[in-house]
Amino acid sequence: MQPTLTGRRIIQPPRSLLVRVRESVDFLARHSPARFAILVFTALILVWTLLLSLPISSHARSGTPLADALFTAVSVICVTGLSTVDMATHWSGFGNALIFIGVNIGGVGVLTLASILGLVVSRRLSLRARLMAASDSNASRIQAGPVNEGQAVRLGEVGNLLATVAFSALAIELIAAVVLLPRMLAHGYDLGHAVWYSFYYAAMAFTNTGFTPNAAGLTPFVHDYLFLGALMFAVIAGAIGFPVIFALVRLWRQPRRWSVHVKLTLFTFAVLLVAGTIMYIWLEFDNPRTFGDQNAFDTVFQSFFMSVMTRSGGFSTIDISDLHSSSLLVTDMLMFIGGGSASTAGGIKVTTLAVLFLAAFAEARGRTSMEAFGRRIPRDILRLAVSVVLWGATTVAVSSILLLHITKQSLDIVLFDVISAFATCGLSTGLTQDLPDSGVYVLAATMFMGRVGTVTLAAALAASTSRQLFRRPEERPIVG
Template sequence: MSSLTSARAAVSEWVDRVALSAPARLTLITFGAVIFLFAGLLSLPIATASGERAPFMDALFTATSAVCVTGLTTVDTGVYWSSWGLAIIAAGIKIGGLGIMTLASLVGLAVSRRLGLTTRLLAAGEARASGMGDLRTLLRTVVIVSFSIEIAIALVLFPRFLTLDYGLGRSAGYSVFYGISAFNNAGFSPDPAGLYPFADDAWILAPLAIGVFIGALGFPVYLNLIRGWRRPRSWSLHTKLTLIMVSALAFLSAALLAIFEWSNPLTLGDNSTQSTTLHLLFQSVNQRSGGFSAIDISNASEQSWLLSDVLMFIGGGSGSTAGGIRVTTLAVLLLAIWAEARGRRDMEAFGKRVGTEVLRGAVAITVISLSIVITGTGVFMAQTGIPLDRSLFEVVSAFATCGLSTGITGSLPDDAKMTLTILMYVGRVGSLTIAAALALNKQRRVIRYPSERPLIG
């Protein structure tokens, strides 16, 4: 008994030491462990509809896609996996959407009614809490908002599936699955044909789009809106920038999609004006992060693919279930460009000044993410021989954890599947988290060199 206690104490001491010295590394290890756990569960015969074991590469890919809330699949989700398999995928999406460290904090609160310093730091980084004092309230907000939206979506979809003769059990299961998948921006569909049979069904597409939109805002925004919903002027700069950027990008996406696809008979060209409008609104929300699609992306124009590449790379709000470099990162870069064009020393918005350290972070995130996408695309093309346009689309979709595809994922060789698996993992844990985990230490310099401004441009 004493040896068991000593072993537990040793493990606990090791975890605390790793967490305090390098929280980013603990995040990487935890996410990786959860992915392999779900890959093991999906490898069980009970998880497949045929009752046979799924190939480990397909199980690992699907588990990574679920935990990293991506939505890319190598097999048809609604056909290949059993009800148990779908339940495992839904659980992976839920855990990945909440964030492993956030979930660990919630468990800690429920058990001990208090949080240690290490757990607070990890959860604050995962949920993007503005301060340590906000963490407990933020975690409560995470639980309330996520479960409330998912339940609301399920309640709206349930009667619709009943009218489609899905049966009571299947209707309930699909409604819950779609609710989890939508809010967490996962893009998984339990229907064998995906959302294509519901292409003109606003009863199904509208709640999914709303769930994706809300899920992509971010938990800090929810907290800010709940606290000051009657006083918009009191909203934080982060909330204002997120709402503006998300709305502007949705409008821009819908407008450009209308230009690119309005006359394409393989996507929107043969639809009525009402149906086309519904599609544009639905796709404009899902192009950045949701991953759902009611049109065949493989038949879209190359201009639409390029638009999707850009929007997926941008992603959703910081601290949200979406991926990408995040809309506030883009907002900071645009503020820097505007300040430089106006000859101003500071970046300003809504009567607030944005510090240069925020700009350095935005530049670092963007450059690291671009480097990963470029490298990943080159490796992917070498592995598959697929042209640049489709390869870039697939790589960006994986790294930005969006899940849209031009239809090539299922036919990829195992090495290419592994490349996308790694990209999904890297995209979920974050570029800066990877960089921080690889850094050996942080140096605090006492001496600062004299400044000099090199020529640029």
């Protein structure tokens, strides 16, 4: 209906509720992609909670309690991997299908997935869709003001990035499933279960979730190095980040043209993998409950597998509660760091850690700017990195205090599961299985905070970014 002109007044026709809701969502997505991301994640969690609560979703057809359904929904959409029920036996075929779909949606990222769908439907990306996708792949874009020239993905390349996201997710999961399928058959599973388990494991590895569909978990595959190698391949591919995959696909023959983000991610990721492996070998070689009764090759391989999975993979060939306290602390640190930016991994991200170390090196050398690989890194990135670490540490501290009060467990046990939840890793000492409902809700909130992202959440809480047109007198406090 067209508006009518009456005298000097234009009378607009009444708008339907659907139109008003659509305009409100459009306004929110255009002016605050960060808040829109939180809204969509929350909506998905509520939908999955409702669906998982239905009797058809449980194997016993008796329904699932609200606390367990909500926790599982958060863990699925946030691709964490923690659970309060036995994931292999509690859910029906319908419930497992929901979990499989949910982890893929959460792993790719709601904003990126929405942009991919828009690209498929319209065969082009609007400016708004490009901005939304760019903010999902580069945290700096959610803040007002100019974005640094050395960003991971430029706005004009978002269409190619989204195509890379869709293709890489499908290709990596398919490759992992093809490798896993004959191993499943070799271990005695029938063809139907072998196919389902292979694709399930591939999805859980690439999304860095860590759920296992079979009751025995990884126990039958402890010494199947091809099986474990396929899991590590998919976990690393999901954890390094889509911008890195995008750069490697385009410029794999020209490493000199890689951006600073790509180089920092790959270098820091590799250093942490090697350091984690060495630490587990050193700390656990004499532990008879973990690696103490294994030969040298098995010890090295299992330590490397553990180092990979602490980056957010969530799979484990040993009982985490059997680790020494020193190994638990090392695992805490690796989980808190997590994987690459714009990846299926959680944590504060490896580039955040790299920026903090670059700042420390610059300060030690008396330099005023941070430099890496022949490029200068602006100071506002350092402020962003400090904010991310502070927000993450605060979230972990508050959640740990609450769970210590609720469970009365020891600090190392509680801290491990809290960091695993925040970093969306999925490893557990067993605390999660025995939590009361109050503790379940606390840990669910921790998972949500970790997956939404500290930068995104901080930007969403700020109503606006005001521009300060004056500078106050400078005075230096004593630090250290």
